[in-house]
Amino acid sequence: MEKEYIRLPGRRMLAVWGVDSLWLAKDHILSIKKRGYVEEYRRFYLTDVQSILMDQTGDGTVWSLILGFVIAVLLLIFGLAWRVWEWETAGLIAWGILAGIFFLGLLINLLKGPTCDCFIQTAVQIDPLPSLHRIRAARKAIQIIRPRIESIQGSVPQQELLSIRSEYSAPEKSSSAETQLGEPIHHESGIFHLTLFSFLIAYAIFSVLDLFYRNVPIYAGGLVILTGILISMIGAAIRQRNSDMKSILKRTVWYSLALLIAIALGGYVNIFLFTLRFPQAVFNQWGIMQSMIKSNPLDSTFSIIFHIFCTAGSMFIGMVGIILLVRHNNSYRRQVLISGQNTMVANHPIEDQAGE
């Protein structure tokens, strides 16, 4: 019995609870978005498909960098644990397995190839196809879909496209770029982003200082920097919405949030371990803080690892963010210099009205 739906290449998993997939039926393409135990469907009828557009993104590269960074930190800790701290074999094996898991993730990411975003256009919508997130899968899917659409609609040879001289005057309302929801896109220079990335680099420096020169001013300075990170992160997240920033730059803000959460959790664990070691210091919050300021972080293995993680993570995200922000603003300045209105009018012969 002929199957009603054929699964198309490409499948995107979101954490553990979400899956995006694409299926092909006789007369339509079905995009399934599964979140938990609920599936949502979007159908694109083959007679209505105007175009399919795929553009390469930098997500895969970013993931490779992040995973590579994490592996480097884990290997650094593994090396220190093996040679300097002389951990027991069980501990070394555990760190080795952890590094191996991340290495496997990096390998899978590299083998899957570069990432992309795919969109399908009809007369009334331009919808993303989230399951086609890798170029390799997207090309295979398009190779399957295209003949099916062309068998229904026919094809447009490239020679015919080359002969089209087109002038199109966009209506004044839509002359500026718009998001898919029709909201206007604005240029964002990234003041909040610059502040955020600067604070992250400052926090990296603070983390090194705190490791070797712990005192009240440095400790207080660290709290101020963390507050600055939080406030500038909120501002950046608000300002980057509906802006012309590339997705990789926008995601850097979310990676900063993930780092902040990790720092908060690590700090909590650090305090917990400290109170276990020095239970006599635990009589109130101020007592804990005073005791921790007086303590030497180099005495605790977890504290050293935590400081290394904070330093490396903050410096990495801060530097990457600043580089991306500079490229974004340079690109905008170039576009402003080369600006000009695009006008295209299609001069495509269609059926004679009188002949119908």
Next chain:
Amino acid sequence: MEAVYEVPPLTCKNCLKALPWEICNTPDLTKCPHCNVSILAVVFPAMFRPAGAGKIGETILTDQEAGCFYHPTKKAVVACSNCGRFLCSLCDIDFGGQHICSLCIAAGQKNRNFKNLDNRRVLYDDLALALAIIPLITVYFTLITAPIALYVAIRGWKAPLSIIPRTKFRFILAIVIALFEIAGWVVLIGIVFFRFGRGSF
């Protein structure tokens, strides 16, 4: 006379600039001339097809002509395949080769009579399986979730599953796991009860 119409250009999703037609329908990836990102653009004849004019329905001219159920002054051109009501060309919705009125479409979507209008489904088999398996992480919650999983599996047995055909395997697995969990709790409670009952403590 040659008709001319305007076609909005494709735009690069990275830089939001218009793409020239010559980079469409290429055999391989090309570069956006503005931001240099690799792209593949495939266009089809529907891109250049003019949008059809909407039908407004003809006005009734004589008493001999039947009128639309929803627009009595409009001439009926077809009967609804579902409810039989007369429809004008405005109310006639061509749906999968049938002529259906808007009320029947709405009712069909609500009652899941039209598969192609089904935009959302709850997968009770996945829900039951998740309720049966996930709480095993901390065994204690299974005391509550196992009966719930069993209820969801039985309750949702006849509910439509995913549009993509699948077997009832997940339901069966959820029921089996839930029954094992319930049996385990019954045994545990029985052991504790008998120990208390015999005064062992």
